[in-house]
Amino acid sequence: MTAKLTNLERWRREQSGGAAGPTALADLIFSLLLDREDELVAEAEAGLPRHEELAVVRALLRLILSPNVRMPLSGLQ
16 A cells, blocks of 8 residues: 655755755645645534634635736646
8 A cells, every 4th residue: 555645845855966946845845735725624513613724715716816826736727
């Protein structure tokens, strides 16, 4: 049985051969934020008080996806 790699572990393996470029780092951050949003939504639906953290994560995602921010997200292009 193969263990599922987290985005951070996958990124570290990909970058182990060289320095991480800005696009790879931006993709990692975006992916981690999306994963955390999913976790917080599940926790909030289960009744845990995660609404403030969820609001912060969603605000960061809106900022990243804003047309005024020039963040290289290769996965979205």
